[in-house]
Amino acid sequence: MPDSPSSSSLLTVVIAFGANVVVAVAKTIAAVLTGSASMVAEAAHSWADAGNEVFLLQAERSASRPRDSAHPGGYGREAYVWSLFAAVGLFTAGAVVSITHGVSELGATDRGADYAVAYVVLAVSFVFEGFSFVQSYRQARRGADERSIGTLSHVFRTSNPTLRAVFFEDAAALIGLLIAFLGLLLHELTGNAVYDALGSILVGVLLAVVALVLIDRNRRFLLGEQGSDQATQAVLAALLAHPEVETVTYLHLEYVGPERIYVVAAVDLVGNDRESDVAADLVAIGGALEADPHVAEAILTLSRPGATPLVPH
The missing domain is CATH 3.30.70.1350 (Cation efflux protein, cytoplasmic domain)
Structure with missing residues (x-):
């Protein structure tokens, strides 16, 4: 039949939510202390992800309701509605904020801040985000093995929007952390704040791409995706x-x-x-x-x- 039952989807979302809240708080503190545009973008990214997990939890809850006389086909498609809200939230609260802030900081001067705290936060965040990504990757890999296809192909094609959202958001979080690190490092080495601003913009572009992919996939399933x-x-x-x-x-x-x-x-x-x-x-x-x-x-x-x-x- 289609995908295997995703009994671990709820656990995957809960782990991602916990990791994102902890990381978002740490990034926010680092952003305030350093004034780094890249850290502001990363803080916005993590808060957006944490908020999105709330939508994904609602998606899991709503889709599991049994069908009734008002909805003889069940409530399964509601999962795509809530997942679509989460993707739009990632675009607006994550991508738009990061790009806008980065653009506004392009002409900023070097503040000479000590970025040690930012590096520590990025490193700790990478550990938390990496743990969350491993959980979603394992779930995706199990489904891919059952269907005898590649893991990434399964994530794109799966009818489980929660798995797809958490997988891509966690992957984007890890890539975003590397971008922010490079932006901070180049800023510190050159004394040119433009690299920090570019880091914020690139993080925003990354989030926009992920959000648009998720929006498109949820749109397709809402319209009626044909079985594999x-x-x-x-x-x-x-x-x-x-x-x-x-x-x-x-x-x-x-x-x-x-x-x-x-x-x-x-x-x-x-x-x-x-x-x-x-x-x-x-x-x-x-x-x-x-x-x-x-x-x-x-x-x-x-x-x-x-x-x-x-x-x-």
């Missing part, structure tokens, strides 16, 4: 395994939430049963598919005469 080929083949095999099913001529899979799909299929049944028996068989086969926790709903109908059967590959 691997998931399609798994559902096709499950249908053909039923003794009542002779052929499958149409199969459509669409994600309706993290690791949840909606299935529409046209099948040709064995024999020539009465219409009432056929209806009962279709309902029974659909119910068997829905027994899988990945399948939100399965709708089956009869194939039209002469339709070409689908062949597993």
Whole structure:
């Protein structure tokens, strides 16, 4: 079926939230003490990430609600709504603030501040962010191994927006720390504050790229992302395994939430049963598919005469 159940997603978000709060406080103190534009950008980055984790926690909570009469397809797509809010927040509170502050500091003069505290904060932050990234990487790697694809490819394609957001935000945090370090170091070595300002701008550009990628992926899933080929083949095999099913001529899979799909299929049944028996068989086969926790709903109908059967590959 689609992605494996992400039971560790909540833990991944909680770890990321805790790391970001601690790091954000430390970066803010360092930014105040040094006046560094790069540290201001990093502080804004971490506060934005911490705020985004709140949205992601809400995404996990909302998407797990069972379907009801008002939402027969379930609440899974709400995860993409909250994840979209988080991505927009990263863009506005992280990217825009960092770029704007960096641009305003381009003409600043060297303040001659002692950046030792900034270096210490960056080093400690790298440890915290690295721990959070390892957690999200392990979760992504497990899913990638199950699907026999690359880890980065899985992160891009997974229907789990929480995993994707935490993975990219943690990766961006580590890269941002390196950019800030280089900006501070070049500033200190040359006495030219433009390097510090450029560090802030580059951090902002990095966050903007990550935010736009996340916005686009959530937009696609909200519009209705088609199920992967691997998931399609798994559902096709499950249908053909039923003794009542002779052929499958149409199969459509669409994600309706993290690791949840909606299935529409046209099948040709064995024999020539009465219409009432056929209806009962279709309902029974659909119910068997829905027994899988990945399948939100399965709708089956009869194939039209002469339709070409689908062949597993």
